[in-house]
Amino acid sequence: MSASVEKKCGRKAQGDETKQKLITIGTRMFGLNGYNGVSLRALSKESGTNLATVSYHFGGKQGLYEAILYSILERKEKIFPSEACVLNRIAMLKSGEINDFELISWFIKTFVKGLIVDPETIWAVIIISRELANPGEFYPVLEEKFFRPSFRNINLMLEAILGADIDKMEMVVIGEALIGMSLKFVHRKEFLFRLGEDCYTPELIDEVTDILGRRAACFVGCKECC
Known part of the structure:
Protein backbone atom coordinates (compact mmCIF):
# COMPACT_ATOMS: atom_id res chain seq x y z
CA MET A 1 0.00 0.00 0.00
CA ILE A 72 -31.45 4.22 17.12
CA LEU A 73 -33.42 2.39 14.43
CA GLU A 74 -30.41 0.16 13.78
CA ARG A 75 -30.35 -0.93 17.42
CA LYS A 76 -34.14 -1.32 17.78
CA GLU A 77 -33.99 -5.07 18.32
CA LYS A 78 -31.48 -4.57 21.13
CA ILE A 79 -34.11 -2.44 22.85
CA PHE A 80 -37.33 -4.23 21.94
CA PRO A 81 -37.95 -7.97 21.54
CA SER A 82 -37.84 -8.76 17.82
CA GLU A 83 -40.77 -10.25 15.91
CA ALA A 84 -38.79 -13.46 15.35
CA CYS A 85 -38.17 -13.84 19.10
CA VAL A 86 -41.81 -13.08 19.94
CA LEU A 87 -43.10 -15.59 17.38
CA ASN A 88 -40.68 -18.20 18.69
CA ARG A 89 -41.98 -17.71 22.25
CA ILE A 90 -45.57 -17.86 21.03
CA ALA A 91 -44.76 -21.17 19.33
CA MET A 92 -43.33 -22.40 22.64
CA LEU A 93 -46.55 -21.33 24.35
CA LYS A 94 -48.70 -23.24 21.87
CA SER A 95 -46.55 -26.35 22.21
CA GLY A 96 -46.79 -26.23 26.01
CA GLU A 97 -43.10 -25.54 26.60
CA ILE A 98 -43.96 -22.30 28.44
CA ASN A 99 -47.14 -20.86 29.91
CA ASP A 100 -48.82 -17.45 29.68
CA PHE A 101 -47.03 -16.19 32.78
CA GLU A 102 -43.61 -17.14 31.40
CA LEU A 103 -44.34 -15.51 28.04
CA ILE A 104 -45.34 -12.09 29.37
CA SER A 105 -42.65 -12.22 32.06
CA TRP A 106 -39.98 -12.94 29.41
CA PHE A 107 -41.24 -10.10 27.23
CA ILE A 108 -41.19 -7.46 29.97
CA LYS A 109 -37.85 -8.57 31.41
CA THR A 110 -36.25 -8.56 27.95
CA PHE A 111 -37.71 -5.15 27.11
CA VAL A 112 -36.74 -3.44 30.36
CA LYS A 113 -33.22 -4.86 30.28
CA GLY A 114 -32.92 -3.61 26.71
CA LEU A 115 -33.88 -0.16 27.99
CA ILE A 116 -31.63 0.17 31.02
CA VAL A 117 -28.60 -2.15 30.84
CA ASP A 118 -26.63 0.06 28.44
CA PRO A 119 -26.36 3.70 29.65
CA GLU A 120 -26.07 4.92 26.04
CA THR A 121 -29.36 3.22 25.18
CA ILE A 122 -31.08 5.13 27.96
CA TRP A 123 -30.39 8.44 26.20
CA ALA A 124 -31.63 6.98 22.91
CA VAL A 125 -34.87 5.89 24.57
CA ILE A 126 -35.34 9.35 26.09
CA ILE A 127 -35.04 10.83 22.58
CA ILE A 128 -37.71 8.38 21.38
CA SER A 129 -39.92 9.42 24.30
CA ARG A 130 -39.47 13.06 23.34
CA GLU A 131 -40.49 12.26 19.76
CA LEU A 132 -43.63 10.56 21.05
CA ALA A 133 -44.53 13.59 23.16
CA ASN A 134 -43.62 16.19 20.52
CA PRO A 135 -43.30 14.64 17.03
CA GLY A 136 -40.77 16.23 14.69
CA GLU A 137 -40.13 15.97 10.97
CA PHE A 138 -38.58 12.53 11.38
CA TYR A 139 -41.56 11.10 13.28
CA PRO A 140 -43.21 9.35 10.27
CA VAL A 141 -40.03 7.28 9.82
CA LEU A 142 -40.02 6.35 13.51
CA GLU A 143 -43.71 5.46 13.32
CA GLU A 144 -43.14 3.14 10.37
CA LYS A 145 -39.88 1.53 11.43
CA PHE A 146 -39.94 1.66 15.23
CA PHE A 147 -43.33 2.25 16.85
CA ARG A 148 -45.60 0.28 14.52
CA PRO A 149 -43.46 -2.91 14.51
CA SER A 150 -42.97 -2.69 18.27
CA PHE A 151 -46.68 -2.41 19.03
CA ARG A 152 -47.43 -5.16 16.51
CA ASN A 153 -45.16 -7.47 18.52
CA ILE A 154 -47.02 -6.59 21.72
CA ASN A 155 -50.34 -7.28 20.01
CA LEU A 156 -49.12 -10.67 18.80
CA MET A 157 -48.17 -11.59 22.36
CA LEU A 158 -51.45 -10.35 23.86
CA GLU A 159 -53.52 -12.19 21.27
CA ALA A 160 -51.61 -15.39 22.05
CA ILE A 161 -52.35 -14.97 25.76
CA LEU A 162 -55.84 -13.48 25.74
CA GLY A 163 -57.21 -14.88 22.48
CA ALA A 164 -57.56 -13.45 18.98
CA ASP A 165 -61.04 -12.16 19.79
CA ILE A 166 -59.74 -9.72 22.44
CA ASP A 167 -61.39 -6.32 22.12
CA LYS A 168 -59.13 -3.96 20.16
CA MET A 169 -59.57 -1.12 22.66
CA GLU A 170 -58.58 -3.36 25.55
CA MET A 171 -55.55 -4.69 23.70
CA VAL A 172 -54.32 -1.19 22.83
CA VAL A 173 -54.81 0.05 26.41
CA ILE A 174 -52.97 -2.95 27.87
CA GLY A 175 -50.14 -2.57 25.36
CA GLU A 176 -49.74 1.14 26.08
CA ALA A 177 -49.78 0.47 29.82
CA LEU A 178 -47.02 -2.15 29.52
CA ILE A 179 -44.86 0.23 27.48
CA GLY A 180 -45.46 3.11 29.89
CA MET A 181 -44.69 0.95 32.90
CA SER A 182 -41.40 -0.16 31.37
CA LEU A 183 -40.30 3.29 30.21
CA LYS A 184 -40.65 4.61 33.75
CA PHE A 185 -37.44 2.84 34.68
CA VAL A 186 -35.42 4.69 32.05
CA HIS A 187 -35.78 7.87 34.13
CA ARG A 188 -33.78 6.19 36.85
CA LYS A 189 -32.64 9.01 39.13
CA GLU A 190 -35.82 9.34 41.18
CA PHE A 191 -36.38 5.58 41.28
CA LEU A 192 -32.84 4.82 42.44
CA PHE A 193 -33.05 7.59 45.04
CA ARG A 194 -36.15 5.97 46.53
CA LEU A 195 -34.31 2.68 46.77
CA GLY A 196 -31.24 4.29 48.29
CA GLU A 197 -29.11 3.17 45.34
CA ASP A 198 -26.62 5.15 43.25
CA CYS A 199 -26.85 3.21 40.01
CA TYR A 200 -28.24 0.11 38.35
CA THR A 201 -26.14 -2.92 39.22
CA PRO A 202 -26.63 -6.27 37.44
CA GLU A 203 -28.16 -7.66 40.62
CA LEU A 204 -30.56 -4.73 40.98
CA ILE A 205 -31.59 -4.99 37.32
CA ASP A 206 -32.36 -8.69 37.77
CA GLU A 207 -34.42 -7.99 40.88
CA VAL A 208 -36.35 -5.12 39.27
CA THR A 209 -37.12 -7.02 36.08
CA ASP A 210 -38.18 -10.14 38.00
CA ILE A 211 -40.73 -8.07 39.92
CA LEU A 212 -41.90 -6.26 36.79
CA GLY A 213 -42.29 -9.47 34.81
CA ARG A 214 -44.30 -11.10 37.58
CA ARG A 215 -46.57 -8.11 38.14
CA ALA A 216 -47.06 -7.49 34.42
CA ALA A 217 -48.29 -11.05 34.05
CA CYS A 218 -50.85 -10.43 36.78
CA PHE A 219 -51.87 -7.12 35.18
CA VAL A 220 -52.51 -8.80 31.83
CA GLY A 221 -54.57 -11.48 33.56
CA CYS A 222 -52.46 -14.60 33.01
CA LYS A 223 -54.23 -17.67 34.35
CA GLU A 224 -51.24 -18.55 36.51
CA CYS A 225 -51.77 -15.33 38.49
CA CYS A 226 -55.43 -15.93 39.23
Missing part, protein backbone atom coordinates in the same frame (compact mmCIF):
# COMPACT_ATOMS: atom_id res chain seq x y z
CA SER A 2 1.40 3.40 -1.02
CA ALA A 3 1.95 6.18 1.49
CA SER A 4 -0.80 8.28 -0.12
CA VAL A 5 -3.33 5.44 0.13
CA GLU A 6 -2.38 4.82 3.76
CA LYS A 7 -2.80 8.51 4.49
CA LYS A 8 -6.21 8.54 2.81
CA CYS A 9 -7.34 5.47 4.79
CA GLY A 10 -6.10 7.08 7.97
CA ARG A 11 -8.12 10.23 7.31
CA LYS A 12 -11.22 8.15 6.60
CA ALA A 13 -10.82 6.18 9.83
CA GLN A 14 -10.32 9.40 11.75
CA GLY A 15 -13.41 10.89 10.08
CA ASP A 16 -15.50 7.83 10.94
CA GLU A 17 -14.29 8.02 14.54
CA THR A 18 -15.27 11.70 14.74
CA LYS A 19 -18.71 11.00 13.27
CA GLN A 20 -19.35 8.23 15.80
CA LYS A 21 -18.14 10.46 18.62
CA LEU A 22 -20.58 13.19 17.56
CA ILE A 23 -23.43 10.66 17.37
CA THR A 24 -22.63 9.31 20.85
CA ILE A 25 -22.26 12.72 22.47
CA GLY A 26 -25.18 14.15 20.49
CA THR A 27 -27.44 11.31 21.65
CA ARG A 28 -26.75 12.18 25.27
CA MET A 29 -27.13 15.92 24.72
CA PHE A 30 -30.36 15.68 22.70
CA GLY A 31 -31.75 13.20 25.21
CA LEU A 32 -30.89 15.47 28.12
CA ASN A 33 -31.88 18.83 26.61
CA GLY A 34 -34.17 18.14 23.66
CA TYR A 35 -33.50 19.24 20.08
CA ASN A 36 -34.00 22.96 20.68
CA GLY A 37 -31.89 22.87 23.83
CA VAL A 38 -28.70 21.85 22.01
CA SER A 39 -26.58 24.33 20.06
CA LEU A 40 -23.77 23.67 17.61
CA ARG A 41 -21.45 25.57 19.93
CA ALA A 42 -22.35 23.27 22.84
CA LEU A 43 -21.91 20.18 20.65
CA SER A 44 -18.53 21.48 19.50
CA LYS A 45 -17.37 22.15 23.06
CA GLU A 46 -18.57 18.82 24.44
CA SER A 47 -17.08 16.78 21.58
CA GLY A 48 -13.81 18.73 21.39
CA THR A 49 -14.33 19.62 17.73
CA ASN A 50 -14.57 22.93 15.91
CA LEU A 51 -17.86 24.53 14.92
CA ALA A 52 -17.59 23.43 11.29
CA THR A 53 -17.22 19.72 12.08
CA VAL A 54 -20.91 18.92 12.52
CA SER A 55 -21.75 20.69 9.27
CA TYR A 56 -18.87 18.93 7.48
CA HIS A 57 -19.98 15.44 8.51
CA PHE A 58 -23.76 15.85 8.80
CA GLY A 59 -24.73 19.10 7.08
CA GLY A 60 -25.70 20.73 10.38
CA LYS A 61 -27.56 20.02 13.61
CA GLN A 62 -30.64 18.60 11.88
CA GLY A 63 -28.47 16.18 9.92
CA LEU A 64 -26.75 15.00 13.10
CA TYR A 65 -30.10 14.53 14.82
CA GLU A 66 -31.39 12.43 11.91
CA ALA A 67 -28.18 10.36 11.95
CA ILE A 68 -28.78 9.73 15.65
CA LEU A 69 -32.36 8.63 14.98
CA TYR A 70 -31.18 6.26 12.25
CA SER A 71 -28.60 4.83 14.66
Whole structure:
Protein backbone atom coordinates (compact mmCIF):
# COMPACT_ATOMS: atom_id res chain seq x y z
CA MET A 1 0.00 0.00 0.00
CA SER A 2 1.40 3.40 -1.02
CA ALA A 3 1.95 6.18 1.49
CA SER A 4 -0.80 8.28 -0.12
CA VAL A 5 -3.33 5.44 0.13
CA GLU A 6 -2.38 4.82 3.76
CA LYS A 7 -2.80 8.51 4.49
CA LYS A 8 -6.21 8.54 2.81
CA CYS A 9 -7.34 5.47 4.79
CA GLY A 10 -6.10 7.08 7.97
CA ARG A 11 -8.12 10.23 7.31
CA LYS A 12 -11.22 8.15 6.60
CA ALA A 13 -10.82 6.18 9.83
CA GLN A 14 -10.32 9.40 11.75
CA GLY A 15 -13.41 10.89 10.08
CA ASP A 16 -15.50 7.83 10.94
CA GLU A 17 -14.29 8.02 14.54
CA THR A 18 -15.27 11.70 14.74
CA LYS A 19 -18.71 11.00 13.27
CA GLN A 20 -19.35 8.23 15.80
CA LYS A 21 -18.14 10.46 18.62
CA LEU A 22 -20.58 13.19 17.56
CA ILE A 23 -23.43 10.66 17.37
CA THR A 24 -22.63 9.31 20.85
CA ILE A 25 -22.26 12.72 22.47
CA GLY A 26 -25.18 14.15 20.49
CA THR A 27 -27.44 11.31 21.65
CA ARG A 28 -26.75 12.18 25.27
CA MET A 29 -27.13 15.92 24.72
CA PHE A 30 -30.36 15.68 22.70
CA GLY A 31 -31.75 13.20 25.21
CA LEU A 32 -30.89 15.47 28.12
CA ASN A 33 -31.88 18.83 26.61
CA GLY A 34 -34.17 18.14 23.66
CA TYR A 35 -33.50 19.24 20.08
CA ASN A 36 -34.00 22.96 20.68
CA GLY A 37 -31.89 22.87 23.83
CA VAL A 38 -28.70 21.85 22.01
CA SER A 39 -26.58 24.33 20.06
CA LEU A 40 -23.77 23.67 17.61
CA ARG A 41 -21.45 25.57 19.93
CA ALA A 42 -22.35 23.27 22.84
CA LEU A 43 -21.91 20.18 20.65
CA SER A 44 -18.53 21.48 19.50
CA LYS A 45 -17.37 22.15 23.06
CA GLU A 46 -18.57 18.82 24.44
CA SER A 47 -17.08 16.78 21.58
CA GLY A 48 -13.81 18.73 21.39
CA THR A 49 -14.33 19.62 17.73
CA ASN A 50 -14.57 22.93 15.91
CA LEU A 51 -17.86 24.53 14.92
CA ALA A 52 -17.59 23.43 11.29
CA THR A 53 -17.22 19.72 12.08
CA VAL A 54 -20.91 18.92 12.52
CA SER A 55 -21.75 20.69 9.27
CA TYR A 56 -18.87 18.93 7.48
CA HIS A 57 -19.98 15.44 8.51
CA PHE A 58 -23.76 15.85 8.80
CA GLY A 59 -24.73 19.10 7.08
CA GLY A 60 -25.70 20.73 10.38
CA LYS A 61 -27.56 20.02 13.61
CA GLN A 62 -30.64 18.60 11.88
CA GLY A 63 -28.47 16.18 9.92
CA LEU A 64 -26.75 15.00 13.10
CA TYR A 65 -30.10 14.53 14.82
CA GLU A 66 -31.39 12.43 11.91
CA ALA A 67 -28.18 10.36 11.95
CA ILE A 68 -28.78 9.73 15.65
CA LEU A 69 -32.36 8.63 14.98
CA TYR A 70 -31.18 6.26 12.25
CA SER A 71 -28.60 4.83 14.66
CA ILE A 72 -31.45 4.22 17.12
CA LEU A 73 -33.42 2.39 14.43
CA GLU A 74 -30.41 0.16 13.78
CA ARG A 75 -30.35 -0.93 17.42
CA LYS A 76 -34.14 -1.32 17.78
CA GLU A 77 -33.99 -5.07 18.32
CA LYS A 78 -31.48 -4.57 21.13
CA ILE A 79 -34.11 -2.44 22.85
CA PHE A 80 -37.33 -4.23 21.94
CA PRO A 81 -37.95 -7.97 21.54
CA SER A 82 -37.84 -8.76 17.82
CA GLU A 83 -40.77 -10.25 15.91
CA ALA A 84 -38.79 -13.46 15.35
CA CYS A 85 -38.17 -13.84 19.10
CA VAL A 86 -41.81 -13.08 19.94
CA LEU A 87 -43.10 -15.59 17.38
CA ASN A 88 -40.68 -18.20 18.69
CA ARG A 89 -41.98 -17.71 22.25
CA ILE A 90 -45.57 -17.86 21.03
CA ALA A 91 -44.76 -21.17 19.33
CA MET A 92 -43.33 -22.40 22.64
CA LEU A 93 -46.55 -21.33 24.35
CA LYS A 94 -48.70 -23.24 21.87
CA SER A 95 -46.55 -26.35 22.21
CA GLY A 96 -46.79 -26.23 26.01
CA GLU A 97 -43.10 -25.54 26.60
CA ILE A 98 -43.96 -22.30 28.44
CA ASN A 99 -47.14 -20.86 29.91
CA ASP A 100 -48.82 -17.45 29.68
CA PHE A 101 -47.03 -16.19 32.78
CA GLU A 102 -43.61 -17.14 31.40
CA LEU A 103 -44.34 -15.51 28.04
CA ILE A 104 -45.34 -12.09 29.37
CA SER A 105 -42.65 -12.22 32.06
CA TRP A 106 -39.98 -12.94 29.41
CA PHE A 107 -41.24 -10.10 27.23
CA ILE A 108 -41.19 -7.46 29.97
CA LYS A 109 -37.85 -8.57 31.41
CA THR A 110 -36.25 -8.56 27.95
CA PHE A 111 -37.71 -5.15 27.11
CA VAL A 112 -36.74 -3.44 30.36
CA LYS A 113 -33.22 -4.86 30.28
CA GLY A 114 -32.92 -3.61 26.71
CA LEU A 115 -33.88 -0.16 27.99
CA ILE A 116 -31.63 0.17 31.02
CA VAL A 117 -28.60 -2.15 30.84
CA ASP A 118 -26.63 0.06 28.44
CA PRO A 119 -26.36 3.70 29.65
CA GLU A 120 -26.07 4.92 26.04
CA THR A 121 -29.36 3.22 25.18
CA ILE A 122 -31.08 5.13 27.96
CA TRP A 123 -30.39 8.44 26.20
CA ALA A 124 -31.63 6.98 22.91
CA VAL A 125 -34.87 5.89 24.57
CA ILE A 126 -35.34 9.35 26.09
CA ILE A 127 -35.04 10.83 22.58
CA ILE A 128 -37.71 8.38 21.38
CA SER A 129 -39.92 9.42 24.30
CA ARG A 130 -39.47 13.06 23.34
CA GLU A 131 -40.49 12.26 19.76
CA LEU A 132 -43.63 10.56 21.05
CA ALA A 133 -44.53 13.59 23.16
CA ASN A 134 -43.62 16.19 20.52
CA PRO A 135 -43.30 14.64 17.03
CA GLY A 136 -40.77 16.23 14.69
CA GLU A 137 -40.13 15.97 10.97
CA PHE A 138 -38.58 12.53 11.38
CA TYR A 139 -41.56 11.10 13.28
CA PRO A 140 -43.21 9.35 10.27
CA VAL A 141 -40.03 7.28 9.82
CA LEU A 142 -40.02 6.35 13.51
CA GLU A 143 -43.71 5.46 13.32
CA GLU A 144 -43.14 3.14 10.37
CA LYS A 145 -39.88 1.53 11.43
CA PHE A 146 -39.94 1.66 15.23
CA PHE A 147 -43.33 2.25 16.85
CA ARG A 148 -45.60 0.28 14.52
CA PRO A 149 -43.46 -2.91 14.51
CA SER A 150 -42.97 -2.69 18.27
CA PHE A 151 -46.68 -2.41 19.03
CA ARG A 152 -47.43 -5.16 16.51
CA ASN A 153 -45.16 -7.47 18.52
CA ILE A 154 -47.02 -6.59 21.72
CA ASN A 155 -50.34 -7.28 20.01
CA LEU A 156 -49.12 -10.67 18.80
CA MET A 157 -48.17 -11.59 22.36
CA LEU A 158 -51.45 -10.35 23.86
CA GLU A 159 -53.52 -12.19 21.27
CA ALA A 160 -51.61 -15.39 22.05
CA ILE A 161 -52.35 -14.97 25.76
CA LEU A 162 -55.84 -13.48 25.74
CA GLY A 163 -57.21 -14.88 22.48
CA ALA A 164 -57.56 -13.45 18.98
CA ASP A 165 -61.04 -12.16 19.79
CA ILE A 166 -59.74 -9.72 22.44
CA ASP A 167 -61.39 -6.32 22.12
CA LYS A 168 -59.13 -3.96 20.16
CA MET A 169 -59.57 -1.12 22.66
CA GLU A 170 -58.58 -3.36 25.55
CA MET A 171 -55.55 -4.69 23.70
CA VAL A 172 -54.32 -1.19 22.83
CA VAL A 173 -54.81 0.05 26.41
CA ILE A 174 -52.97 -2.95 27.87
CA GLY A 175 -50.14 -2.57 25.36
CA GLU A 176 -49.74 1.14 26.08
CA ALA A 177 -49.78 0.47 29.82
CA LEU A 178 -47.02 -2.15 29.52
CA ILE A 179 -44.86 0.23 27.48
CA GLY A 180 -45.46 3.11 29.89
CA MET A 181 -44.69 0.95 32.90
CA SER A 182 -41.40 -0.16 31.37
CA LEU A 183 -40.30 3.29 30.21
CA LYS A 184 -40.65 4.61 33.75
CA PHE A 185 -37.44 2.84 34.68
CA VAL A 186 -35.42 4.69 32.05
CA HIS A 187 -35.78 7.87 34.13
CA ARG A 188 -33.78 6.19 36.85
CA LYS A 189 -32.64 9.01 39.13
CA GLU A 190 -35.82 9.34 41.18
CA PHE A 191 -36.38 5.58 41.28
CA LEU A 192 -32.84 4.82 42.44
CA PHE A 193 -33.05 7.59 45.04
CA ARG A 194 -36.15 5.97 46.53
CA LEU A 195 -34.31 2.68 46.77
CA GLY A 196 -31.24 4.29 48.29
CA GLU A 197 -29.11 3.17 45.34
CA ASP A 198 -26.62 5.15 43.25
CA CYS A 199 -26.85 3.21 40.01
CA TYR A 200 -28.24 0.11 38.35
CA THR A 201 -26.14 -2.92 39.22
CA PRO A 202 -26.63 -6.27 37.44
CA GLU A 203 -28.16 -7.66 40.62
CA LEU A 204 -30.56 -4.73 40.98
CA ILE A 205 -31.59 -4.99 37.32
CA ASP A 206 -32.36 -8.69 37.77
CA GLU A 207 -34.42 -7.99 40.88
CA VAL A 208 -36.35 -5.12 39.27
CA THR A 209 -37.12 -7.02 36.08
CA ASP A 210 -38.18 -10.14 38.00
CA ILE A 211 -40.73 -8.07 39.92
CA LEU A 212 -41.90 -6.26 36.79
CA GLY A 213 -42.29 -9.47 34.81
CA ARG A 214 -44.30 -11.10 37.58
CA ARG A 215 -46.57 -8.11 38.14
CA ALA A 216 -47.06 -7.49 34.42
CA ALA A 217 -48.29 -11.05 34.05
CA CYS A 218 -50.85 -10.43 36.78
CA PHE A 219 -51.87 -7.12 35.18
CA VAL A 220 -52.51 -8.80 31.83
CA GLY A 221 -54.57 -11.48 33.56
CA CYS A 222 -52.46 -14.60 33.01
CA LYS A 223 -54.23 -17.67 34.35
CA GLU A 224 -51.24 -18.55 36.51
CA CYS A 225 -51.77 -15.33 38.49
CA CYS A 226 -55.43 -15.93 39.23
